[in-house]
Amino acid sequence: MIDTLLRAFRGTARSPVRTVLVVLLLAAGLSFALTSLALAFAADDELNKIKQTTGVEAGVSVNPDQFQSAIQGEFDRSQRENVPFDSNRIGQSVTFLTTEQADEIAALPYVRRTEVFTVAAPEYELLDRPARQENDLVLGQLRIALPDAVVTGTKDAAFLPDFTTGIKKVRDGRLFTADDAGKDVVVIDQNTAAIETLKVGDKLVLKQQVVPPAGVEPPAQPEFQQVEAEIIGIFADLNTASQGGFSPAQIEAWYAPIDMVRKLQAEDSRDTVTAISIVYDSVDSGPRLRQDLADMFDPDLFVVTTSEKRFEDISDPVETMRSSSLLVTIAGLAVVGLIMVMLMALVIRGRLREIGILKAVGARNRHVILQFALETLGIAGLAVLIAVPTVLVTNSVVTDALRPSATVKAQSANDGGGNGPDLGAGSRALTDAPIIDDPVRTEERKAVLSKVDATVDPQIIALAAAIAGALGLLGALVPIVAVLRLRPAEVLRLEA
Amino acid sequence: MTVAETVLSCHSLRKVYRTGAGTVTAIENIDLDIMPGEMTAIVGPSGSGKTTLLSMLGGLERPTSGEIRVEGSRLEDRFSDLSDYRREEVGFVFQAYNLLPHLTAIENVLLPMELAGVPRRERRKRAQTLLAAVGIGPERYNHRPSRLSGGEQQGVAVGRALSNQPPILLADEPTGNLDGETSKQVINLLHTMARDMGLCVVVVTHNLSVADQADRVVSLNYGSIETDRRRNGQTAESANLY
Numbered sequence: 001m002i003d004t005l006l007r008a009f010r011g012t013a014r015s016p017v018r019t020v021l022v023v024l025l026l027a028a029g030l031s032f033a034l035t036s037l038a039l040a041f042a043a044d045d046e047l048n049k050i051k052q053t054t055g056v057e058a059g060v061s062v063n064p065d066q067f068q069s070a071i072q073g074e075f076d077r078s079q080r081e082n083v084p085f086d087s088n089r090i091g092q093s094v095t096f097l098t099t100e101q102a103d104e105i106a107a108l109p110y111v112r113r114t115e116v117f118t119v120a121a122p123e124y125e126l127l128d129r130p131a132r133q134e135n136d137l138v139l140g141q142l143r144i145a146l147p148d149a150v151v152t153g154t155k156d157a158a159f160l161p162d163f164t165t166g167i168k169k170v171r172d173g174r175l176f177t178a179d180d181a182g183k184d185v186v187v188i189d190q191n192t193a194a195i196e197t198l199k200v201g202d203k204l205v206l207k208q209q210v211v212p213p214a215g216v217e218p219p220a221q222p223e224f225q226q227v228e229a230e231i232i233g234i235f236a237d238l239n240t241a242s243q244g245g246f247s248p249a250q251i252e253a254w255y256a257p258i259d260m261v262r263k264l265q266a267e268d269s270r271d272t273v274t275a276i277s278i279v280y281d282s283v284d285s286g287p288r289l290r291q292d293l294a295d296m297f298d299p300d301l302f303v304v305t306t307s308e309k310r311f312e313d314i315s316d317p318v319e320t321m322r323s324s325s326l327l328v329t330i331a332g333l334a335v336v337g338l339i340m341v342m343l344m345a346l347v348i349r350g351r352l353r354e355i356g357i358l359k360a361v362g363a364r365n366r367h368v369i370l371q372f373a374l375e376t377l378g379i380a381g382l383a384v385l386i387a388v389p390t391v392l393v394t395n396s397v398v399t400d401a402l403r404p405s406a407t408v409k410a411q412s413a414n415d416g417g418g419n420g421p422d423l424g425a426g427s428r429a430l431t432d433a434p435i436i437d438d439p440v441r442t443e444e445r446k447a448v449l450s451k452v453d454a455t456v457d458p459q460i461i462a463l464a465a466a467i468a469g470a471l472g473l474l475g476a477l478v479p480i481v482a483v484l485r486l487r488p489a490e491v492l493r494l495e496a
Numbered sequence: 497m498t499v500a501e502t503v504l505s506c507h508s509l510r511k512v513y514r515t516g517a518g519t520v521t522a523i524e525n526i527d528l529d530i531m532p533g534e535m536t537a538i539v540g541p542s543g544s545g546k547t548t549l550l551s552m553l554g555g556l557e558r559p560t561s562g563e564i565r566v567e568g569s570r571l572e573d574r575f576s577d578l579s580d581y582r583r584e585e586v587g588f589v590f591q592a593y594n595l596l597p598h599l600t601a602i603e604n605v606l607l608p609m610e611l612a613g614v615p616r617r618e619r620r621k622r623a624q625t626l627l628a629a630v631g632i633g634p635e636r637y638n639h640r641p642s643r644l645s646g647g648e649q650q651g652v653a654v655g656r657a658l659s660n661q662p663p664i665l666l667a668d669e670p671t672g673n674l675d676g677e678t679s680k681q682v683i684n685l686l687h688t689m690a691r692d693m694g695l696c697v698v699v700v701t702h703n704l705s706v707a708d709q710a711d712r713v714v715s716l717n718y719g720s721i722e723t724d725r726r727r728n729g730q731t732a733e734s735a736n737l738y
Contacts, residue, residue, distance in 0.1 A: 487556060
């Protein structure tokens, strides 16, 4: 074996130019194929990561149709009874979610966390001067009383998708956190702040009319729940800007700790929840979750949204990259294999005399095959040594070029819905089930999408060696077996 | 084995080549017994079938019909793989030497022994003895064929042919590329091998001076034996009687 190995080495070294040519061609082909393969592997890996870090959020919210019907009902009532339209009555005929239902969802084995959201729709007053903004709609004789803002309450504003996705950005101050529980603080929009010349640290009074339960007539004199809240943050809304700017007659969406929002609600409605956001363990649990939620909630009353669409949005370009990389790999390897067969056929053709002599002095076919196999493996090894660093360099370049352009977009239950009048961001807050973004997951997701990690790991190098060896052996053995079928005298005659 | 025992023989040997233009009968109905210890020269004009006959005797070519016997046994019966026959029973010397150019002189001699699995130390010792016998000094052992003279290369080829101590040595125009003096030395060497080692040596040549030194001369023409004479004037048939 050692002698055969030495002879193989001598055989390889005999024609250095030819050997170098074969090595370089094999290395070039391998580099090309391995770059694609590394990308395919990386894409596969990314898909798994994406699967683990996206598409595992869902939400349940009040069906917007309920509000549509409630508004229509109140409009009909005001017409029929010839009384003013009362927006406070709308909530009476809407069936909200409850904290009990949120707890029920949280108890599902594959659910990791739930967040509840509730809203209040107050008007505001300033402490030292009259407010300049008035949202009530006056349509001829008809006056529709509308709140100034819809305040969404939750435990931690860090989970609010409007902020995690960058649609809204805090301009001054800060968002509330779980540490603000029990504090009367609020985060308002910059347009209201500008109109009313409010700044962080100022206070305003939030007032919401107490709405009696359905079927109970409201008192002659309206009763209000009110809270004096400190402004801790002012945010800019990119959506408002892109939609042509601020409209004074628009209900703004504000944010506050859930305990503060509860203070604005009537005693008997403080168990209500407008939306429940859910984080579950993996995309694979999606169908089960949808089934469980379908069993729990009447689709006429509630809307279930999941973020699987987001998974598809992110994974599609990566999936495309994986498929195309694999195709390029296969095509590249096929071409390399073909080139190797042709090159080795030429090499063998140039060494017929050697094969004939070996056979004439008594070499068995396996002796000849072993010698050429060892030579080929040596060439393949050299090609791998060249290909691996080449792939390392080219991969960093190609990775940037093929980086997926997926972006995380906030999902909205109202997207494309077109149900009911669009009364602004505040009204959407009533019916959105926010797809909450776990900050940890958001960071993971950003990390996943920031680059495709097409590093060449030992697995790829081992594969490269195996592929190079296999291609080399294929290339060498096909022509050599053909030559070995001839009689030694024929081989020597061919050479002559 | 006594002198009278036939080492190599062929009976009704025939070789037909198929070519694009039809078939060519290279060898027709040849019967031949080769004895140990003697050098047989096969002579004849170009195309008379000398090399084809030698190739078949050496297992480089299969006959179309007829049989070859080695020490009394049919070649195919004794060797299922003709590589074994070529490695163990036959040494071949070619006109163009056919040394492997990337191996040194001694490595060329070592090669058949390596294939036969001879122990490394034994190989080296035997190669040195053979190279000394063919007149290659130690200073030339590590020279590649391209740095050796024609005579030296043929010496190495003879050394390689004898390395596995075969009973049969076949040489195809061994002096074809050599000058007169060197040719004489090579033929003397082969003759000595036959006589001293009891080898059965068959030399194909069209050089009459080479044939003159052979113990027996078989003349081929058109693929058939024309004459078969021993040096002492006896015909081969009568020679077979003793």
